[in-house]
Amino acid sequence: MCSRTTCWKRLRAFTLVELLVVIAILGILMSLVMAGAQAARRRAAVTKAKATISALETAIANYEGDMGEYPATGTATLVAALQDDPEDVHWNGPYMEFKQDELSEDELLDPWGHPYVYISVNGGAPEHRKKSYDLYSYGPNGTDDSGANDDIVNW
Numbered sequence: 001m002c003s004r005t006t007c008w009k010r011l012r013a014f015t016l017v018e019l020l021v022v023i024a025i026l027g028i029l030m031s032l033v034m035a036g037a038q039a040a041r042r043r044a045a046v047t048k049a050k051a052t053i054s055a056l057e058t059a060i061a062n063y064e065g066d067m068g069e070y071p072a073t074g075t076a077t078l079v080a081a082l083q084d085d086p087e088d089v090h091w092n093g094p095y096m097e098f099k100q101d102e103l104s105e106d107e108l109l110d111p112w113g114h115p116y117v118y119i120s121v122n123g124g125a126p127e128h129r130k131k132s133y134d135l136y137s138y139g140p141n142g143t144d145d146s147g148a149n150d151d152i153v154n155w
Contacts, residue, residue: 045111049137049152056135057154059096066092070133073124075115076106110137128155
């Protein structure tokens with residue numbers, strides 16, 4: 001038989017098995033939360049890429065309305081055309097301004113760190129919008145899926 005103090009200490013203590021069960025449950029809950037957070041981050045990145053493409057379309061339309069032609073092919077050329085004054089009397093920009101952390105070597109980067117692709121009738125041959133331009137991101141996988149799978153496109 002145990003004394004009152006000894007029995008009380010046994011009742012208040014956790015066993016190793018109980019601690020391991022609690023740790024296992026916390027681990028399972030953490031993995032569920034992390035999986036949900038990853039999915040939310042992916043959806044946010046896709047939404048950001050779509051919003052950027054939409055904003056670029058508006059800026060390109062304004063540029064084309066003022067200048068009478070689309071900016072020349074190439075992402076770096078597009079960025080320069082939309083924000084740098086060419087000292088042309090018709091230019092009423094800047095049509096869009098870019099943050100330095102969005103650019104790499106003057107090319108606009110998508111949320112996954114890859115440059116957007118811009119192909120204009122002015123110096124290129126767009127495949128999908130033959131009379132204007134194609135503008136797209138390769139998406140999370142960073143590979144050209146010809147506008148399918150996870151590519152984010154303007155057509």
